[in-house]
Amino acid sequence: DAKTTQPPSMDCAEGRAANLPCNHSTISGNEYVYWYRQIHSQGPQYIIHGLKNNETNEMASLIITEDRKSSTLILPHATLRDTAVYYCIVRVAYSGGGADGLTFGKGTHLIIQP
Amino acid sequence: EAGVVQSPRYKIIEKKQPVAFWCNPISGHNTLYWYLQNLGQGPELLIRYENEEAVDDSQLPKDRFSAERLKGVDSTLKIQPAELGDSAVYLCASSFGSGTEQYFGPGTRLTVT
Numbered sequence: 001d002a003k004t005t006q007p008p009s010m011d012c013a014e015g016r017a018a019n020l021p022c023n024h025s026t027i028s029g030n031e032y033v034y035w036y037r038q039i040h041s042q043g044p045q046y047i048i049h050g051l052k053n054n055e056t057n058e059m060a061s062l063i064i065t066e067d068r069k070s071s072t073l074i075l076p077h078a079t080l081r082d083t084a085v086y087y088c089i090v091r092v093a094y095s096g097g098g099a100d101g102l103t104f105g106k107g108t109h110l111i112i113q114p
Numbered sequence: 115e116a117g118v119v120q121s122p123r124y125k126i127i128e129k130k131q132p133v134a135f136w137c138n139p140i141s142g143h144n145t146l147y148w149y150l151q152n153l154g155q156g157p158e159l160l161i162r163y164e165n166e167e168a169v170d171d172s173q174l175p176k177d178r179f180s181a182e183r184l185k186g187v188d189s190t191l192k193i194q195p196a197e198l199g200d201s202a203v204y205l206c207a208s209s210f211g212s213g214t215e216q217y218f219g220p221g222t223r224l225t226v227t
Contacts, residue, residue, distance in 0.1 A: 043118070043205050043218025044157065087156055101147050101170065102216060104156025 004088045009109040018075040020108050022088030025069045030092050033064060034102070035073045037084040044087065044104075047073065083112045116140070118219035120206050126225045132194035135222045139187070139208030146183060147216065148191050149205040157205050163189065196226045 005023040012018040024033065034049040048055055048062045050071075055062045061074040075082055087107040091100060119138040127133050139146050144165050149157035160179070162170040165186035174181065178197070183189040193200055203221040 041220070043207070043220055044216075045218070046215040085156075101149070101159030101162050102157070104158070106154070106156055 004090060004105055006086075006088050006105060006108045008106065009111065011111050011113055012075075012078050014080060014112050014114050015077055018078040018082065018110060018112070020073040020075075020086050020088075020110060021070065022073070023070045024088070024090045027068050027090050028092075031090045032092070033062065033068075033071050034089040034091060035060070035062065036087045036089065036102070036104075037082075038087070038107070039081075039084040044102075047086075078110075078112045080112050080114060083110060085109050118206055118208055118217050120204075120219035120222055122222055123220060124223050124225075126227065127196055129198055129226050130195040132192065133196050133224060134193075135191045135204050135206075135224075137189045137191070137206030137219060139189075139206070140210075140217055143208035143210050143217070144186065145209045145211060146189050147207040147209075148181060148189070149207065149218075151203040151205055151221070153202070160191070193224075196224075198226050200224060201226045 032049050032051050035047040036044040037047055038044045048057055048060050050062045050064055052064055052068055064071045085107040087104050089102050121136050146163040148160040150160050151157040159173055161168055161174045161181050163183045166183050179193055181191045201224055203223050205218055205221045207216040207218045209216045
């Protein structure tokens, strides 16, 4: 799987949009971009994933550049409960059969300030 | 619906002692993963099961670690004997076949003294 690069930490004011960047310049054509987050003392939680189109769900939006070498996770209205470590992961999603384990980096520690 | 269940949540043992962790995945999820997470690092995959078959155990230190998933449902990860460096959080996750989401349990925090 391709590697990703994320800033180690970011701050964001409560109520503002949090924009978390991720570089994945060596991503392959069949690799998806996944985002997970890990709140303190909990297991990681799936947020969103995408291949090349922008994606939105109830938690966040994912913007992938046209060349797919970078992406941004957007939390539109950050709350204190969004303070967590956010992991950007690229991986191949298989159809049929099992899916490989996730390769986590160190992620971005997002701190939401009141 | 219940999430991934792990027990115990915390375990303190002396080095050279054995220890076991238990995981019950989400009902119907045939893929089960064990991850190791050291302080300040992201989780690292130890082993992946498809039903009762271990299909990826390349990162499992087989000299002291073992795992089983006998009936293709719950799973046990064992360390014998434990070393100081094994102090970490052990996470279990599950997914439905080729499903894209992995659901993680809360983890077991192991401290080896």
